[in-house]
Amino acid sequence: MPCPICQKETDKKYRPFCSKRCADIDLAKWMSGSYAVPSQDPDDAEKALDEVLRLAASQSDTPEKPH
Template sequence: MACPICSKEADAKYRPFCSKRCADVDLGRWMTGAYAVPSRDPDDAEKAADAFERGIGDYPTRH
């Protein structure tokens, strides 16, 4: 399996990535909004706009 970031061979420790660096690059892309899961549900857009207006502190976090 090739790393989706740099196309090198994936490392089992970081699968599907080849390294921690590539895994972190991918995480950074998700966190900055470079990746997004598309939705055609108008309620999703409204909820996202409401969350944005409340500020970043209202977004759920993973621990």
């Protein structure tokens, strides 16, 4: 089975990836939300918007650190 990121031969140590680099790229995609399953349910969109607004509000309440 080839590496899902670069299609090279997989390494048993990093399976299913070929290297730590490809494993890290995959992890970054998960963390950034690139791997998201689209939904047609309007409630899902509303919940997601509420969460984004909640996070934005909590970040704006945090005082900025001086540079």
